[in-house]
Amino acid sequence: MNNLENKVAYITGGTKGIGFGIAMKLLEQGMKVAISGRSQEGVRHAAGLLGTPETVLPIVSEVSDPQQEARAVQEILKKWGTLDVVIANAGVGIFASVDELTVDSWNEMIDVNLSGVFYTLKASIEALKQSKGYYFTIASLAGTNFFARGAGYNASKFGVVGFTQAAMLDLRPYDIKVTTIMPGSVATHFNRNEPGDKDAWKIQPEDLGELVVDLLKMPARTLPSKVEVRPTRPDKK
Numbered sequence: 001m002n003n004l005e006n007k008v009a010y011i012t013g014g015t016k017g018i019g020f021g022i023a024m025k026l027l028e029q030g031m032k033v034a035i036s037g038r039s040q041e042g043v044r045h046a047a048g049l050l051g052t053p054e055t056v057l058p059i060v061s062e063v064s065d066p067q068q069e070a071r072a073v074q075e076i077l078k079k080w081g082t083l084d085v086v087i088a089n090a091g092v093g094i095f096a097s098v099d100e101l102t103v104d105s106w107n108e109m110i111d112v113n114l115s116g117v118f119y120t121l122k123a124s125i126e127a128l129k130q131s132k133g134y135y136f137t138i139a140s141l142a143g144t145n146f147f148a149r150g151a152g153y154n155a156s157k158f159g160v161v162g163f164t165q166a167a168m169l170d171l172r173p174y175d176i177k178v179t180t181i182m183p184g185s186v187a188t189h190f191n192r193n194e195p196g197d198k199d200a201w202k203i204q205p206e207d208l209g210e211l212v213v214d215l216l217k218m219p220a221r222t223l224p225s226k227v228e229v230r231p232t233r234p235d236k237k
Contacts, residue, residue, distance in 0.1 A: 001084070001085075001134070001216045001217060002217055004026070004029040004030060004031050004213070004216060004217070005029065005030030005031070006030060006031070006032065007031045007032070007084040007085060008031065008032045008033075008034070008076065008080045008082050008083050008084050008085070009023075009026050009031055009032070009033045009034070009083075009084065009085035009086070009087065010033075010034045010036070010072070010073065010076055010083060010085070010086045010087070010120075010124065011023050011026075011033060011034070011035050011036070011087045011089055012036050012061070012063050012069075012087070012088055012089050012090040012116070012120055013036070013037065013063075013089040013090030013091060014033070014034075014035025014036060014037065014043075014046065014087075014089065015035060015037040015042045015043055015045070015046035016042075016046065016188070017186070017188035017205055018089055018138055018183070018186060018188060018205050018208050019035065019087070019089040019090070019138075019205075020035075020046060020050070020205060021204065021205025021206040021207070021208055021209045022087060022089070022205070022208060022209040022212050023035055023046075023050055023056075023209070024050060024206060024209055025206055025209025025210055025212065025213050026085075026209065026212070026213065027050060027051050027055060027056070029213055031085075032054075032055050032056075032057075032080055033050070033051070033055065033056055033057070034056075034057040034058075034059055034072070034075070034076045034079075035047060035050070035056065035057070035058060035059065036058075036059040036060065036061040036063070036072055036090070037058075037059075037060065037061075037090075038060065038062055039060065040058075040060050043058035043059060043060055044058050046058065057075070057076060057079055057080075059072045059075055059076075063088070063090045063112060063116030063117075063119060063120055064111035064112050064115055064116050064119070065119070066119040066122060066123065069116075069119045069120050069122070069123040070122075070123040072123065073123040073124045073127060077127060082127070082130070082131050083124055083127035083128065083131060083133065084128075084131045084133045084134070085133055085134045085135075085136070085216065086120060086121070086124045086128065086133065086134075086135045086136070087136045087137075087138065087212065088116065088117040088120045088121065088135070088136065088137045088138065089136075089137075089138040090112060090116055091112060091113045091116075091138065091140075091156075092108060092109055092112045092113065093109070093153045094108065094109060094152060094153070095149045095150060095153060096149055096152075097148070097149055098151040101151060101152055105152060106152045109152045109153055109155075109156045110152070110155070110156055110159075112156075113153075113156035113157065113159075113160060114155075114156045114159040114160055114163065117137045117160055117163060117164070118163065121135055121167060125171075125176075128171075128174075128176050129174045129176065132174070132175040132176060133176055133177075134176070134177045134178075134179070134215075134216060135167070135171070135176060135177070135178045135179075136178075136179050136180070136181060136212065136215075137160050137163075137164045137179075137180045137181070138180075138181050138183070138208075139157050139160040139161050139164065139180045139181065139182045140153075140157045140160075140182055140183060140184075141182050141183065141184045141228060141230070142154050142157045143157035143158050143159075143160055143161040143180075143182055144158070144161065144182065144228075146158075160180065161180055161182065161226070164178060164179075164180035164226075165180065165225060165226065168223070168225050172223075175220075177223050178223075178225065179215055179223070179224060179225055179226070179227060180225070180226050180227070181208065181211065181212075181227050181229065182226065182227065182228045182229065183203055183208060183229045183230075184203065184228075184229060184230040184231060185201075185202045185203060185230075185231055185235075186202055186203045186204070186205060186208070187199035187200075187202040187203065187204050187205065188205060201231055201233060201234070201235050201236070202231050202235075203229060203230075203231055207229075208229065211227070211229065215227070
């Protein structure tokens with residue numbers, strides 16, 4: 001995909017943070033981008049910030065519902081006729097000691113973070129076969145490094161990494177590329193953070209957008225299937 005102009009991407013959780021940063025960078029390359037989120041107000045607001053109705057499609061979809069994801073993909077195909085890149089980015093984090101973690105919190109993280117990436121791929125896989133496209137999951141360094149109070153989140157992200165690597169092997173015969181990106185600290189609203197000057201040391205959402213662009217432009221013969229990304233220097237405390 002050396003020339004990304006007019007290629008079509010779908011980004012789940014694209015209204016803010018990492019998803020928004022990736023959308024911004026793809027649009028700068030001349031791509032058309034569909035972003036999804038849970039609220040009509042949220043997706044419309046983000047789409048208005050990103051571009052025009054010709055280049056940005058706002059979609060309300062809950063990734064933990066396979067039928068909603070199937071409808072989202074059909075809406076994209078109806079508008080643009082193709083789907084070249086899918087980025088399963090939507091995620092949620094609830095942090096508590098395992099003895100205090102509720103069943104509802106566990107289920108929400110597994111449903112959104114893990115089942116959601118499967119439902120998004122399941123909905124888009126035939127379109128990606130047609131376009132010989134690219135499927136990304138946004139995992140986390142929490143998918144390889146466990147930590148206290150992270151049992152549910154770790155479980156979901158370890159699962160995303162394993163799922164994505166297996167899917168990569170399944171889909172290579174169709175010339176579909178599959179990569180999981182595993183960021184460390186990113187300057188987003190995740191875990192009730194309010195991004196500001198204190199987050200200048202962190203990875204910025206647009207940095208991950210640049211990474212996605214670079215991966216899309218890799219030679220067709222080469223696939224970085226798992227990419228870990230960290231801030232260059234840790235926070236000085």
